[in-house]
Amino acid sequence: MKYMWFSNFSIKNKFKLILQITFSLILIFVTVFSFYQISTVTVSSNPIIWSENTTEDNSNDESKKKDYIKWFEFNVSYDVLDKTSKLDINSYTKNEDVKLNWIELISYLACKYGNNFSKFKQKDLDTLVEKLRNGESMSDITKNMKNYNYYYEGYDSVLHEFIGDYQIETSDKQFVEKYGIKAFHPIAKNYSYSHYDDFGASRSYGYKRLHFGNDLMGSIGSPVIAVESGIVEAVGWNQYGGWRVGIRSFDKKRYYYYAHLRKNHPYAEGLKEGQIVKAGDVIGYLGMTGYSTKENVNNINVPHLHFGIQLIFDEVQKEGPNQIWVDLYHLVDFLNKNRSEVYKSNTETKDYSRKYDIIDPSIPE
Ligand SMILES: [Zn+2]
Numbered sequence: 001m002k003y004m005w006f007s008n009f010s011i012k013n014k015f016k017l018i019l020q021i022t023f024s025l026i027l028i029f030v031t032v033f034s035f036y037q038i039s040t041v042t043v044s045s046n047p048i049i050w051s052e053n054t055t056e057d058n059s060n061d062e063s064k065k066k067d068y069i070k071w072f073e074f075n076v077s078y079d080v081l082d083k084t085s086k087l088d089i090n091s092y093t094k095n096e097d098v099k100l101n102w103i104e105l106i107s108y109l110a111c112k113y114g115n116n117f118s119k120f121k122q123k124d125l126d127t128l129v130e131k132l133r134n135g136e137s138m139s140d141i142t143k144n145m146k147n148y149n150y151y152y153e154g155y156d157s158v159l160h161e162f163i164g165d166y167q168i169e170t171s172d173k174q175f176v177e178k179y180g181i182k183a184f185h186p187i188a189k190n191y192s193y194s195h196y197d198d199f200g201a202s203r204s205y206g207y208k209r210l211h212f213g214n215d216l217m218g219s220i221g222s223p224v225i226a227v228e229s230g231i232v233e234a235v236g237w238n239q240y241g242g243w244r245v246g247i248r249s250f251d252k253k254r255y256y257y258y259a260h261l262r263k264n265h266p267y268a269e270g271l272k273e274g275q276i277v278k279a280g281d282v283i284g285y286l287g288m289t290g291y292s293t294k295e296n297v298n299n300i301n302v303p304h305l306h307f308g309i310q311l312i313f314d315e316v317q318k319e320g321p322n323q324i325w326v327d328l329y330h331l332v333d334f335l336n337k338n339r340s341e342v343y344k345s346n347t348e349t350k351d352y353s354r355k356y357d358i359i360d361p362s363i364p365e
Contacts, residue, residue: 068313071324072154076106077117078330080125084109085181085334087129088163092179098133103159105129107152108138111145157253157311158326161228161279167359175359181338182360184225184280186216186258186307188352189339193218193305199327205291206240212325213257213308214332220303221265222286223352224258225340226277227307229360235273241306242290242297245271245283250362255318257308260300262287269351278360280340282352307332 081102088102108128113119131141142148166182167175187193193216201211226247233255234246241259243266248255261267262285277283291299311317311324345353 068317069150069153069157069311069324070313070322072157072311073115074155074158074326074328074331075115075117076110076155076330077120078333080106080109080117080120081330081334083122083125085163087125089180096133098135100129100132101138102163103152103156104138106155106159107148108142108145110151110155111142111148115151153313154311157313158309158331160251160253161249161362165361169356169358171356175357181335182279182358183228183335183338185332185335185339186225186227186305187218187286187339188223188225188282189341191218191222193222195329195332197327197329199325199329212310212323213306214328215304215306216286216332217302217304218286220285220287221262222305223268223282223342224261224284224286224305225342225354226279226281226283227256227309227335228254229279229363230254230256230277232271232273232275232277235267235271237295238290239293240290242292242300243267243284243287244290247277247283250364252315253312255310255312257306257310258284259306259308260287260290260304261285263289263296263298265350268353269346269349276363278358278363280354280356280358282340282342282354 084100084102084105087100087105090096091098091100105125105128109117109120109124112124128141132138162181162183163179164182165177165179167177169175195214195216198211198215199213203209203211228247228249230247230249232245233248234244236243238244238259241257243261243263244257244259245261245267246255246257265285266287266289267284268282271277271283286303286305288298288300288303289296291297307328309326309328311326313324317323341355342352343355345351
């Protein structure tokens with residue numbers, strides 16, 4: 001009885017109805033699926049996704065226990081990077097009573113603005129600094145800000161080694177102790193480059209995908225510099241990046257990716273997997289290799305360095321489908337404050353080396 005209405009239909013009408021239902025189901029599925037795709041890429045309205053690890057199958061007990069950040073957007077503006085870094089550095093170099101930590105300042109502001117730094121007001125930063133200088137602690141100030149720890153962990157994961165103590169060589173071969181910016185710009189000093197905010201732009205070579213880095217247009221052969229100290233994790237050819245090098249920070253949280261290096265002479269002398277490089281070292285040379293399954297092919301139209309930083313809160317994210325890459329546009333401008341000077345150290349191989357060595361305490365002994 002229940003299906004009487006249906007059996008009253010002619011065969012033709014039944015077929016039509018079934019077809020309509022099937023079509024509607026496909027439409028719903030496609031809509032839901034594409035929304036899911038978009039939300040995994042942008043998630044701008046709600047960037048906070050702490051993993052509870054309930055849906056994933058983790059045979060590994062270690063990762064079952066811990067929560068890790070599944071998504072983070074590095075949105076801080078150049079202006080705020082500039083202002084907070086100066087407050088931090090001055091509080092140390094001028095030996096002020098209250099030491100300011102730029103990552104804490106940035107995280108507080110991120111929390112206040114929902115990670116939208118176009119809302120930045122100088123007054124908010126001034127008020128915060130005044131409170132800290134009057135003896136209030138950051139944990140007291142932020143105790144009712146429920147996302148503070150998330151933003152702190154996120155911003156710290158990027159900026160952890162960018163400011164701190166280090167020693168740098170002077171022109172008379174002495175080392176002097178410093179506190180300040182100790183990460184370097186990815187292009188050597190006195191080599192020009194241009195860039196724009198191309199993060200998330202679409203790329204069509206191979207498959208439709210988004211651009212997860214910053215392209216620095218420059219001339220072929222410009223020495224490429226290690227931004228942070230770390231261990232060389234990948235060297236050699238890959239279809240998209242051409243001659244590329246991947247360097248992992250010592251805390252394992254950042255994977256630096258430098259791609260499209262020079263045809264025939266991509267790498268600094270002797271660069272190999274497992275090697276420790278120091279921030280400011282020459283690691284390779286700008287070129288236009290890539291977009292080819294065949295090695296040593298120049299298939300990139302405009303010579304540039306592709307520079308990327310991947311955040312890894314849990315090792316499953318390294319090669320996983322939901323990788324977190326940083327929008328580096330403002331950070332590259334910020335690193336312009338600290339560029340590594342180089343000289344031709346080998347006229348035969350035409351290799352370059354850094355002029356001023358550093359002693360970086362982040363390097364394990
Ligand atoms: Zn690129």
